[in-house]
Amino acid sequence: MKARHLLWPCAAAVTALSMGGCGAASVTQARVENSVAPAFAQLYAQQQRLLGKGAVPGAQASADCHRSTRGSGNTGAGDDWVCQLLLQVGGQPSGVYTYDLNVKANGCYTADGPQALVGGKSLTTPTGRSRVNPLFAFDGCFET
Amino acid sequence: MTAVLATEAVAAPPRTGRPGWAVMWRVELTKLLSQVKVRAALVACVVVPIVFTLLESTQSSVPGDTLFGRWVHESGFAVSLFLLAFTSQWGLPFLVAIVSGDVCSEEDRLQTWPLLLTRSRSRGDVLAGKVLAAASVTVAGTMLLAISSTLSGVLVVGTQPVVGLSGAVLSSGTALAATLASWLVVLPPVLAVVAIAVLASVVSRNSWAGVATPVVVTLGFGLVSQFSAADLVRPLLPTAGFDAWHGLVRTGVYTAPIRESMFVSAAWIAVCVGVSAAVLHRRDVVQ
Numbered sequence: 187m188k189a190r191h192l193l194w195p196c197a198a199a200v201t202a203l204s205m206g207g208c209g210a211a212s213v214t215q216a217r218v219e220n221s222v223a224p225a226f227a228q229l230y231a232q233q234q235r236l237l238g239k240g241a242v243p244g245a246q247a248s249a250d251c252h253r254s255t256r257g258s259g260n261t262g263a264g265d266d267w268v269c270q271l272l273l274q275v276g277g278q279p280s281g282v283y284t285y286d287l288n289v290k291a292n293g294c295y296t297a298d299g300p301q302a303l304v305g306g307k308s309l310t311t312p313t314g315r316s317r318v319n320p321l322f323a324f325d326g327c328f329e330t
Numbered sequence: 331m332t333a334v335l336a337t338e339a340v341a342a343p344p345r346t347g348r349p350g351w352a353v354m355w356r357v358e359l360t361k362l363l364s365q366v367k368v369r370a371a372l373v374a375c376v377v378v379p380i381v382f383t384l385l386e387s388t389q390s391s392v393p394g395d396t397l398f399g400r401w402v403h404e405s406g407f408a409v410s411l412f413l414l415a416f417t418s419q420w421g422l423p424f425l426v427a428i429v430s431g432d433v434c435s436e437e438d439r440l441q442t443w444p445l446l447l448t449r450s451r452s453r454g455d456v457l458a459g460k461v462l463a464a465a466s467v468t469v470a471g472t473m474l475l476a477i478s479s480t481l482s483g484v485l486v487v488g489t490q491p492v493v494g495l496s497g498a499v500l501s502s503g504t505a506l507a508a509t510l511a512s513w514l515v516v517l518p519p520v521l522a523v524v525a526i527a528v529l530a531s532v533v534s535r536n537s538w539a540g541v542a543t544p545v546v547v548t549l550g551f552g553l554v555s556q557f558s559a560a561d562l563v564r565p566l567l568p569t570a571g572f573d574a575w576h577g578l579v580r581t582g583v584y585t586a587p588i589r590e591s592m593f594v595s596a597a598w599i600a601v602c603v604g605v606s607a608a609v610l611h612r613r614d615v616v617q
Contacts, residue, residue, distance in 0.1 A: 212561045225497025232499055262558035291558050292573045294397065294495075318392075318404055320493060325397050327495040327576040329584045330561075 211261040212330035213289050215251055218267060221328035222285065222297060223249035226271050229320040233304070236320070238312035244276040251287070263291035293330040298323045350451045354459020355466075362429065362467050371428045372467070375474040378421075383409055383482040397495070397576075405492040407505040409483030410476070411579060414512055417475060418572040422520055423548040425471045430464035430527035431541030434610070438535040443615035453610050457532075461603055465524050472520055476513035480506075496580035505579075512575035515588050518595035519571030523548055525602035526568075532606040565590055568598050 227247040234242045251269040252260050267287035273280045283303055289295040304321035311317055362368050386392075386402055386409070393399035397415040401408035434457075437443045446456060489502045500508065523544050530543035551569040554560050564570050571591030577584040 210561070211558060212564070213558060221496070228497040228499070229493070232493070263556065264558075291556055291561070291564065292570070292576075294573070294576060296395075318400055323394065323400065324493070324497065325400070325495065326497060327397075327573075327580070329577060329586065 212293060213261060213263050213291060215260040217293070217328045217330070218251045218269070218287065218289060218295070219249040221326050222251065222269050222287070222295070223247045223271060225324060225326045226283070226285070226297075226321075227273065229324055230273060232320045233309070236309060236311055236317055242275055244274075246274045248272045248274075263289055265289075267295070269297070291330075292327075294325065294327040296323060296325050350455030351458035351462070354451055354455050355462040356459075358433070358459040358463035359466060362433070362463050367428055368467060371425055372471050372474060375425065375471045376478045379409075379413055379475065379479040380482045382413065383479075383486045387486050398492070401492055403487065405490040405505065406480070406483030406485070406487040407489070407492045407500075407502075407509045409487055410479040410509045411492075411512065413475070413479040413483075414509075414516065414575065418516055418519075419552060421475070422472065422516070422572075423523060423545045425475075426468055426520065426523045426527050427541045427544045429467045429471065430524045430531065431544060432531055432537035433460045433464045433528060433540075434531040434606075435535050435537045435540045439537055443613075447615055454607060457528075457603070457607055457610055461525070461528055461606075464528060465521055468520060468524050469517060472513070472517060476510070480509055480513075492579075494580040495576055496582055498581040500579070500581070508579045511578050515575040515578065515591070516572060518592050519568045519574075522568035522571070522595035522598040522602075525599040525606075529602040529606045532609050566594060568595050571595055 224247070226249070227245045230247070231242040231245045234240070234245075249269050249271050251267055253262075253264055254266045254268055255264065258264065258266070265286075265288040267289050269285045269287055271283045271285060273283065281303065283300055285297040285299050287295050287297050299321050301322070305319050307319060307322050308316050309319040392402055393412065393416075396412055398408040398412040399415075402412050432439070437446055447453060451459075489506070491499050491501050492505045494500045494505075494508070526547055527540060527544040531537075531540035534540055534543070548569060551567045555564045555567060555569055565587075568591075570587070571594065574587040574591040577587055
């Protein structure tokens with residue numbers, strides 16, 4: 187293929203890339219918060235089930251997420267996202283958990299939990315089995 | 331007797347009534363499947379998931395840096411989905427490269443274009459046959475990978491429910507359906523990469539370039555996609571389709587990325603095959 191054949195695709199790609207900086211971001215604060223909060227609440231209920239503490243029907247969470255890098259505008263991919271998760275069980279506030287998030291540009295993230303509050307990598311069920319602790323770290327994806 | 335048969339074969343070529351591209355598809359399929367590297371790749375698609383699952387089940391650490399990696403000891407469906415997430419980045423491009431990377435350039439290497447194109451089939455038929463053969467073998471390889479991953483996961487680890495990408499626990503039935511659908515969803519971008527490989531193979535006339543291009547292009551697109559600055563470009567790249575299954579393995583399923591991926595992949599296939607056809611049509615092969 188001659189060089190001039192590559193010119194137009196390259197020019198189009200560069201233009202689109204530069205426009206991307208100004209266009210609507212795929213990773214936004216609202217999207218991160220709306221994904222992390224319900225995921226955390228459901229995984230909390232799952233952890234309580236595994237620990238034999240019975241079902242937690244009313245577990246709900248709200249998230250307050252931001253990027254710790256100044257000037258980031260709380261948008262975009264990065265491993266500096268921090269989320270404050272307020273857990274409510276049966277309508278009563280039940281604790282605040284701080285998760286560190288690595289959010290990728292495709293809308294998938296890994297959330298690392300506070301070990302002191304949620305426990306280590308694995309937990310032991312009442313029957314003595316070792317299982318993955320769902321709150322230690324969890325992965326999620328949101329639509330971008 | 332042999333001479334009579336041979337004469338008949340020359341005098342009356344078998345009139346099967348099949349269109350030229352279908353004849354070439356079959357011919358090219360036979361050529362592909364007789365290659366050792368293609369057979370080895372297909373065997374690897376079956377064996378690698380089995381070996382991974384058996385080895386993983388003997389150790390306590392988990393590959394937590396890839397989606398579903400932290401659940402591979404908890405559910406067989408997580409094993410399959412982990413292998414999907416891993417191979418869509420690090421495996422499928424190599425499968426495409428091995429199968430399709432020299433599907434046209436091998437004729438340059440072996441200097442068989444004049445032989446091939448002086449037969450009664452048009453250049454369009456020949457290219458169509460090659461593209462269809464490469465696509466069929468790659469799809470077969472991907473499906474072997476899917477079946478082997480899911481079966482080894484289910485047989486070695488089990489059919490336990492799995493935590494989806496929304497944090498909700500998916501029942502075994504839902505997880506199985508989502509897993510199988512996810513493997514199907516990866517096919518459009520795989521076919522787009524096949525088309526890129528065929529184009530590279532036609533244009534470069536070099537097997538090394540044909541094999542390297544799909545791998546380099548896929549990794550390059552993957553790299554570009556990591557930047558938030560590429561938000562507008564990302565959906566237009568065929569590699570975005572490798573993430574489209576994320577919307578299926580969860581509660582509150584979303585399928586818009588799958589539809590986008592099908593359109594984008596179709597466009598890449600149309601452009602790459604179209605340019606390949608144009609280049610091949612103009613080429614003077616009888617030097």
